[in-house]
Amino acid sequence: MELRDETATQAAMVLVKVQNVTKSFGTGDLALKALDDVSLTIKTNEFFTLLGPSGCGKTTLLRLLAGFEHPTSGVILLDNKHVADDPPNKRPVNTVFQSYALFPHMTVEENVAFGLQRLGQRGPKVADQVGAMLRLVRLEALAKRRPDQLSGGQQQRVALARALAPQPRLLLLDEPLSALDLKLRRGMQIELKRIQRETGITFVLVTHDQEEALSMSDRIAVMNHGRVLQLGRPEDIYKRPVSRFVADFIGEANVLPGSLVGFSSAFAAIRPEHVVVSAETGPGQAGLAGRVIDITYLGATTSCAIALADGTVVKTVRGDLPPLALEQAVTCVFPSGALLPLEA
Template sequence: MEFGEPGQGMKALDDVSLEIRANEFFTLLGPSGCGKTTLLRLIAGFEQPTSGVIRLYGEAMQDLPPFRRPVNTVFQSYALFPHMTVAQNIAFGLEMRGLGRAEIDRTVSAMLELVKLPDVGRRRADQLSGGQQQRIALARALANRPKVLLLDESLSALDLKLRKEMQIELKRLQADTGITFIFVTHDQEEALTMSDRIAVMSKGRILQIGTPSAIYEAPVNRTVADFIGETNFLTGEGTPEGLRLADGQCLALNEPASGPLTLAVRPERIRLSDQGNLEGRLEDIVYLGTDTIYLLEVAGQSGFRVRRQNDEGAGNGLHPGARVRIQVPAAALRVLAE
């Protein structure tokens, strides 16, 4: 599928192809401007693809107007109707489908129960707090029992505590309703917490699709590795013995490779150890409560991070400037495609 403004060289989406399974919590993750919201709007029907098809359960949808698609959206701004009460907001979609009054009333109160706000039906939408509006937007979209629910950066307007609550809440709702959720976010932590699978996007392309652990443990390239979590990059020359760094240190690899290489390693997989296989100079120590980050200079490269949990004996009297050895397990190293 492609999407671009006619007459412009830039494509907002370029050769995007993905398959989302039924009942899946699927996340489109990427920095702003990567095309994830455009992709969502294409699925919802607010934009038409320049080329390509969108299928839902085998049925081509790309030519249907939004009101004919069994898809509902929770908008980033919530887009609750300000001239209606909460109950009228939730009832809107049901009325559009021509349901009877009794059934509408039943569904509205069921939806309000579902999002745990049973008493706000008669209030106006703009009298609710941000978190409540968020829940009502969810209830309104779910009331139609869509086959797919689209969520556009739906949690980004909430404060941290509320966001954490809603993350768990969304997971629960998805499990309870059995509806496929497609969630758009730029927050990698949110994506990792909630998703069954994640598609990492950048510059209108999909870089990698996989489960949170696959994406985190085995990023396919530097952009993905850099975007998801903290990552250290080691560059050097592949030799039969392993990776030769700029200062001549050599790191053993499980599978020998040749030529210029970039390797990624997560900071929490590295240990400080006198018998370690790499040497570096300690630049700084950042205490984070549960963890401590040790910033090292390794092979002339500054900002190499080692993250250790603060259990007994951690840190034991290290000071910036000291030379330390670190143990980088071969299993934790990922060779990245450039």
């Protein structure tokens, strides 16, 4: 039996490799370090998300991948080729911007054809590819319209089709859904993931929206202050955050002093859905005593905030809470398996 070369197989799966990349703007004492020794890999046919607050470095990293900026130091490999000094038009990479940047004087199909024509393609091949892209984004019926005759969601789809038409190896998405309303945004999250699966193109999304990242991504890199704090699958990052920042930033989390729950680490985290609240109080009750300071009905669940004796506020969001009233004494129970030790 022929043995498979695992190292070669793993290397073939890696499309992008960022190694010890630093990016500074300015010089001397006024220099701003936007990226600080960042290393990560992005796999072929992966939906990868750079997630973090404004100013964390995610957009700078996206611009480095696109070729709009050059690293101060470090290595960027695409298909195992050094590309750090290659201009954007020499990379098999396209970008969908937040503004969409459609040409207002062109029809939908002309916008989608533009990139192909810039590459020297003409005739039936262009028409076939434009038709395929419009079917992919479900806009074939609107091919003759101009951008000002489209909704925001339709414009976003046109920008996506235009970027996909040349069949790039890597598609970069710079907060493309931020201008859409909530309902459209959620619908486009599903559509983007569908399109990524159907095309097999690697997508890299930049967003500050935690729900967006959790619902769409194969893997997420959580960033802050120019560094990658945690990289992994959405469920791993949500269930096992490594630091207080990640626990706070991804979803909701109760961050408690470690000593309060018997942990040797400085802090421990527990998600609101895991906090159990009992109306039983007094001696013999397992848990920590507190009082209800807020109750919010959310439909399928109820959100409740509880102040513990030391002033720590704990939030629970569950569908099985007992009837509670403001200022009522309660007991909070933290299941041991749901408590997570955190770095400071």
